[in-house]
Amino acid sequence: MRIGVLxxxxxxxxxNAVIRSVVHRALTGHGDEVIGFEDGFVGLLEGRYRPLGLNSVSGILARGGTILGSARLERGRLREAADNAEELCRQYGIDALIPIGGEGTLTAAKMLSDAGMPVxxxxxxxxxxxxxxxxxxxxDTAVMVATEAIDRLKTTAESHQRVMVVEVMGRxxxxxxxxSGMAGGAHGxxxxxxPFDPADLVAMVEERFARGKKxxxxxxxxxxxxxxxxMDYGVGEVDKFGHERFTGIGTRLAVELEERLGKEARPVILGHVQRGGVPTAYDRVLANRFGWHAVEGVHKGAFGHMTALRGTQIEMVPLADAVVELKRVPDERMDEAESVF
Amino acid sequence: MRIGVLxxxxxxxxxNAVIRSVVHRALTGHGDEVIGFEDGFVGLLEGRYRPLGLNSVSGILARGGTILGSARLERGRLREAADNAEELCRQYGIDALIPIGGEGTLTAAKMLSDAGMPVxxxxxxxxxxxxxxxxxxxxDTAVMVATEAIDRLKTTAESHQRVMVVEVMGRxxxxxxxxSGMAGGAHGxxxxxxPFDPADLVAMVEERFARGKKxxxxxxxxxxxxxxxxMDYGVGEVDKFGHERFTGIGTRLAVELEERLGKEARPVILGHVQRGGVPTAYDRVLANRFGWHAVEGVHKGAFGHMTALRGTQIEMVPLADAVVELKRVPDERMDEAESVF
Amino acid sequence: MRIGVLxxxxxxxxxNAVIRSVVHRALTGHGDEVIGFEDGFVGLLEGRYRPLGLNSVSGILARGGTILGSARLERGRLREAADNAEELCRQYGIDALIPIGGEGTLTAAKMLSDAGMPVxxxxxxxxxxxxxxxxxxxxDTAVMVATEAIDRLKTTAESHQRVMVVEVMGRxxxxxxxxSGMAGGAHGxxxxxxPFDPADLVAMVEERFARGKKxxxxxxxxxxxxxxxxMDYGVGEVDKFGHERFTGIGTRLAVELEERLGKEARPVILGHVQRGGVPTAYDRVLANRFGWHAVEGVHKGAFGHMTALRGTQIEMVPLADAVVELKRVPDERMDEAESVF
Amino acid sequence: MRIGVLxxxxxxxxxNAVIRSVVHRALTGHGDEVIGFEDGFVGLLEGRYRPLGLNSVSGILARGGTILGSARLERGRLREAADNAEELCRQYGIDALIPIGGEGTLTAAKMLSDAGMPVxxxxxxxxxxxxxxxxxxxxDTAVMVATEAIDRLKTTAESHQRVMVVEVMGRxxxxxxxxSGMAGGAHGxxxxxxPFDPADLVAMVEERFARGKKxxxxxxxxxxxxxxxxMDYGVGEVDKFGHERFTGIGTRLAVELEERLGKEARPVILGHVQRGGVPTAYDRVLANRFGWHAVEGVHKGAFGHMTALRGTQIEMVPLADAVVELKRVPDERMDEAESVF
Known part of the structure; x- marks a missing residue:
């Protein structure tokens, strides 16, 4: 078989660990060929791809980023891809496509699959x-990076008798x-x-200071x-220096708490450090397994499905199940966290 | 309630993260009291314990080791504890005991539970x-430590054109x-x-050298x-310097491969660095959750049970289920790993 | 002798490593006593201190922050301390004071020293x-934290074909x-x-994109x-949400580059993570040595001096030499860095 | 100019950071050409080399190992190289050679330099x-790796009430x-x-146990x-399983201490993890600077010299000075360390 990946x-x-795993499993496990499209679906539409052999994926297991590049595709061009789904496969001679991506990508994958592409x-x-x-x-990597930051901030907050507000990703x-809050032992x-009430945070901080945890x-x-x-949340106008654009909830909350508490509060916005760099061992193992099972899925004809971790097993689940709604934090998980503040 | 922990x-x-979580949940969630026995069951038998308040567990979330200490208990004395299970609870005024430990500890916990102690x-x-x-x-922490070691060894092995044998824990x-082998991209x-055949490893190494991966x-x-x-496995006599005692499979295999391959092979025995120190974020979260749910288990009367991760949930499972047999690596997990060598 | 430390x-x-080293050297090397003043010079003025024995400093070597706390002292109260320098020593029965701090602290130390306190x-x-x-x-720790962040950001910048502006400490x-820029391989x-010209940065980025490094x-x-x-640098008015207060050069530069380049540019402000947490091995060794030599300095009567690293040696240099001017990056160091962009 | 590097x-x-820095400085700073010899002096003798452009060194700054490979050269062949020093330069058209290596390499470099090669x-x-x-x-990287291991071992040693003997590199x-002992807070x-007396270590451990630090x-x-x-040090015969070969001082000392103390003692041999993998920020900066200054040295005709860190400056020192004797730990450095045990 000939498999495309993007x-x-x-x-x-x-x-990169997924790409490597797909290539290894396909080549050494099944004698397949693999080609990699560049810059996501853009490469698929524009015919930018390259063959991926064992040497192409040597040394990338622990490397951040993606050797294939990534780019956003406008909705219109995606429609175009869907309309030519079967033609595209013929054109590249691929028997299956393995797209690796988030909710938007999986929605696109479903659209292509519905249009007849083996995905x-x-x-x-x-x-x-x-x-x-x-x-x-x-x-796991993002949580680890955020936790290490909280670990460092705690000693500084303590030395300076300050409130620190750490903004992490999660729109x-x-x-x-x-x-990361649980692992780092955040107090809120x-x-x-x-939705939170700043008054609760103020009460928590004051209770801490009262018992000597300043x-x-x-x-x-x-x-x-x-x-x-x-809380007065402001209006968000954008000036030439983009203040508003970059003033998120972390900064606003720090200002609000400083005003209400009359104590120093400082925001730290972790930003993109959470999404780059060397993956943790956990993430590498999961990525390896997803790649392996995606290739098995192709060989079993599990098209229109995606790999999923269920307990300790990797299973194939319909793409439709993945994109109906976001997985949000359930109440009981927050309850667990709150009691150890 | 008054809860003992060891x-x-x-x-x-x-x-330490579990201990802290137990104390926080019990005190702030339920208004309980907690006492901590020192050196495991030894402290329980010898009456060595101390009250654990919020301050006793401040700052320990990310610290390795255990503030309560740990020690092995001979089987006979465990029997003695079981024979006096109810009496011990009366003596310390505890309504429940939360022992944190491995297979041996859980077996002991089951024995105490069977003898009437609320565990x-x-x-x-x-x-x-x-x-x-x-x-x-x-x-997760052990895997991370081992993976980071493998990451480092790979560049050294490559520069020196050598075979490295890394021995990790897992009796x-x-x-x-x-x-860690999967995450580090080990080649075997x-x-x-x-049980392995050294000839397979020899073949793998020779195949790699043949295609330029030296x-x-x-x-x-x-x-x-x-x-x-x-493979001739030796007899293991112990000389005054304890050579045999410390000569494990990693060293033996390195010697064997060096002989068969005619190339330098070096063993690295990671040892106890895998079981100490700062836990990963993943382990801290799991430990926090286990502690929280253990206290809930006490309040729900789930005695004779232990906390368990099932998928994304923490559930209470009978101690008996935990100790019937070891959880071993199933064949399919090794298959997944082997294809990405 | 009886030595105060703050x-x-x-x-x-x-x-903490310095405090520990002072205590160990003084107690086990010289049979001294050590007391620690809380919250810096504030504790010295207010008589808040505690004896420091070996147990007080057990386990703190690798811990961030300071077990003694830190606080700013208004200039007026410092004057007050200087006016009572000898009286303060008598009051606490100390033969010497070891203040650990930055430029402001060393200036204060000099003032106290000039006023007769053995410092x-x-x-x-x-x-x-x-x-x-x-x-x-x-x-070294701050550089390491910043370098690890840059390492992570590089893969993300590459995957997203973006410009990242990382703001690190250094007023x-x-x-x-x-x-950290050199170690992380920053391109500017x-x-x-x-003072920089944004046009140079624009030229550098365009040159990179032109040769495929996007x-x-x-x-x-x-x-x-x-x-x-x-570059139009804005005026910095502060609105209720403190936008201006927190809008530093990193954010401004990202906006400026995005406008000039017509490409996505994102700021990352590392902030306080650079000054907290576990010190690197390098910093622990240096801190250990400084503490050891400070005690030796006390015993040799090197008052009015401070510890200093000179090559591989720790020497005692006059406090006056330390505070005359800031040590700034010399031109040749920037030259070295620029050639490897 | 055309510069060779190995x-x-x-x-x-x-x-790799040195190689990259040499290439960047030579190409962008001076318009030079650079070629890299493979496997050290072996590649120089055998004519195995490749041109190094900016792309060849892209992404290697933080990578362990060496993209050029390394190998030992027998003394005889080195002699051969020296005898043909000038001829070799002509053959490859190089105006200078930058060998990067340890004492042996620098001795070889001196030999080639004495024979007329611009080194x-x-x-x-x-x-x-x-x-x-x-x-x-x-x-710095080796010390960091060893320190992190000691950090982890300390909590384990404490929980198990054990003596741990960590063997690090340094022949x-x-x-x-x-x-690493100082940074990790080792007790010996x-x-x-x-040369040490095991009796001193026994006394130290017993004193610790006596005051509750078990x-x-x-x-x-x-x-x-x-x-x-x-201490009876054994004879070191080698059996088929190479016991002796791999039984170093760490293991022997653990056995000896266990016997004398009657307490559990465990060896941990860190081995090759100390010499591979991602360099610390400190090492990357130093490597960058050495590479930069080596190229400057070439252009200034500082042949027969090597780069050296002196205080905060990089200076050129005669190769002869580097190889006369090993730099050993002076007594005062051990004194500093011992007082904080």
Missing amino acids: TAGGDCPGL VGVPKTIDNDISATDRTFGF HAGWIALE ICIPER FAVICVAEGAHPAEGT | TAGGDCPGL VGVPKTIDNDISATDRTFGF HAGWIALE ICIPER FAVICVAEGAHPAEGT | TAGGDCPGL VGVPKTIDNDISATDRTFGF HAGWIALE ICIPER FAVICVAEGAHPAEGT | TAGGDCPGL VGVPKTIDNDISATDRTFGF HAGWIALE ICIPER FAVICVAEGAHPAEGT
Whole structure:
């Protein structure tokens, strides 16, 4: 068989490990050929691809980024790809396509699959918010990076008797904030799923100071927001220097807490360090397994499906299940976290 | 309620995180009291314990080791504890005991539980070989430490055109070797579950050298052994300097490969660095959750049970299920790994 | 003898290692007593101190922050301390004071010394900008943290074909930007010592894109600024949400580059993660040595001096030499860095 | 100009950073050409080399190992190279050679230089034992790896109430043991420069246990040895399984201490993990600077010299100064370390 592979969407530690695993399994396990499209679906449409042999993927297991590049595709061109799904396969002589990507990519994958392209998807997101899989690779690395930052900030907050507000990634789901907050021992966690009241944070900090713990670290997902009416949230106009554009909830909350508490509060916005670089061992193992099973999925004809972690097993689940709704942090997970603040 | 907690068995990153979580949840969630027995069951028998308040567990979340200490208890004295199970509880005024430990500890916990002590266990092992839970805390840290070592050894092996044999922990189960070997991109993995033939490793190395990859890294669990008749395994006499005592499979295999290949082979025995120190974020989260749910288990009367990870949930499972047999690496997991060598 | 020790100024990895080293050397090497003042000079004035024995400093070698706390002292109260320098020593029965701190602290130390207090200083700053010592502890850790961030950002920048602007600490001197930029392989470095022209950065990025390297990482010290007339720098009014307050050169430069290049540019502000947490081995060794030699300095009567690294030796240099001027990055160091962009 | 570069001797983190820096500085700073010889002096003799452009060194800054490979050259063939020194230069059209290597390599470099080859050396050793330079790259990484291991072992030693003996590299000089022992807070350090008496270690451990610190970590350089008559050191015969070959001082000392103390003692031999993998920021900066200055040295005609760190400056020193004697740990450095045990 001849299999195409591509990576699409934002950077995510483990992409290269999946590519390598697909190539190894396909070549040494099945005697297949593999070609890699460059810059995601753009390369698929524009015919930019290259053959991937064992040497092409040598040494990339632990490397961040993606050797194939990634780019966004406008909706219109995706439609174009779907309309020519079978023709594209013929053109490149591929028997299957393995797109590796997040929710948008998997939605596109489903569209191509519905249009007749033999597709086996591999889910990817540092946000861990894809339904139908227990975890995604990249998430563990993001949590580790955020946790190491919180570890460092705690000693500084303590020495300076300060409140630190750490903003981590997570626009629609609070998984990174939840797990790094828990692992780092943050004293407050704010996630999109549960609008927060700054008054609760103020009370927590004051209670801590009262019993001699003169510092606090609060971990906030970038998509977290105050409950209605609890905090003046500003209007977000953009000036020439883009202030608004880059002023997220972390900074706003730090300002708000400083005003209410009359104590120094400082924001730290972790940003893109969470989505690049060497993946953790956990993510490498998961990425390896996803790649292996994607190739098996191709050989078993599991088209229209994607790999998913369920307990300790990798299973094939319909792409449709993955994209119906985001996987959000359930209440009981926040309950677990809150009791150890 | 008044809850006792103890840690027993070998060191494992995350023990302190469990203790802290138990104390936080019990005190702030339920208004309980917690006492900690020192040096595992020994402290329980000898009446060595101390009250654990929020301050006692401040700052220990990310610290390796256990603030309560750990020690082995001879079987006879364990029997003695079981015979006085109810009396011991009365003596310390405890309504429940939360022992945190590996297979031996959980077996002891079951014995005490059968004898009438209200026990909720928390499983612990870096080896990940406890049945009834998908993973145990400490394992992720051990895999990470081993993976980072393999990452470093690969560049050295390549520069020196050498074979490196890395021996990792895992006496009865090969989980650490499997996952660190996969994550590190080892070219061979040997685990106790699947006796190996040195001839296969020799063939793999020669194939690599033939195609210009003039190095190899082999990851071996300490409990791995050659298939019958494939390798002269020595007799293991002990001289004054304890040579035999410390000569494990990693060293033997390196010697064997060097002889058969006529190329330099070097053993690296990672040893105890795998079981100490700062836990990974993953292990801290799991440890936190286990502690939280153990306290809930106490309040729900789930005695004779232990916490277990099942998919993304923490469930309570009978201690009996945990100790019937070791969780060993299944064949399909090795298949996944082998194809990406 | 009886020696007082205190830590003042911002957090810096290695403070605890110095305290521990002072205590060990004084107690086991000389049979001295040591007391630690809390919250820097504030504790000295307010009589808040505690005896430091071997157990008080057990386990703190690798811990970030300072067990003694730190706080800023207003200039007026410092004057008050100087006026009562000898009286304060009598009051606490101390024969010498070892203040550990940055430029402000060393200036204060000099003032106290001039007023008759027997003082031996230990220099501390993550910024490495204290004259008279080759390096200060804390700097290596800050550089390491910043370098690891740049390592991660490079793969993300490459995958997304983006420009990343990383802002690191360094208000008056560009040492952290210089060394982390060099170590991380940044493609541009901006430091306070050398005003930059955004046009040069634009040219560099365009040259890179032209030869197929479709990304760039620029490392900017927080105190860097454009050369006069090269960039509209804004006025910095502060709105209720403190936008301006937190909009530093990193963000401004990213906006400027995005506008000029017509390509995505993103700022990452590392902030306080650079000054907390576990110190590197290098910093621990240097901190250990400084503490040891400070005690020796006390016993040799080297008052009015501080410890300093000169080549491989620790020497005692006059406090006056340390505070005359900041140690700034010399031109040749930037030349070395620029040629490997 | 046309410059040749090669790496020889054992692996050392930072080699690639030097190669990259040489290429960048030569090409972009001077418009030179650079060729890289493969496998050290072997490639020089056998004519195996390749041109090195900017793309050849892209992405290697933080990578362990050496892209040029390394190999040992027998003394006879080195003689042969020296005899044809000028002819070799003509043959490859090179105006200068930059060999990067340890003591052996620098001795060879001196021989070639004496024979008329224009040579500028770059010193390299994780052992830090080259005279005439304050530090060498690779050393900081080795110390960091060893320190992280000691950090992990301490918690395990404490939980198990054990003595741990960590053997680190350093055959002739104890720098790694000294600095990692100090940074990790080891309770004993044994180095080749100062033969140890096991009785002192026994006394130290017993004193610790007596005051409630029921564990100890001892850091031993592989070249450390007991003072004459203090310990039966065995004869070292080699059996088929190579026991003796791999039984170093770490293992012997653990056995000896266990016997004398009647307490569990365990050896951990760190081995080759100390010399591979990603270099620390410190080592990358030093390697970058050495590469830059080596090229400057070539252009200034500083042949027969090598780069050296002196304080904060890189200077050119005669090769002869580097190879007269090993740089060994002076007594005062051990004194500093011992007082903080």
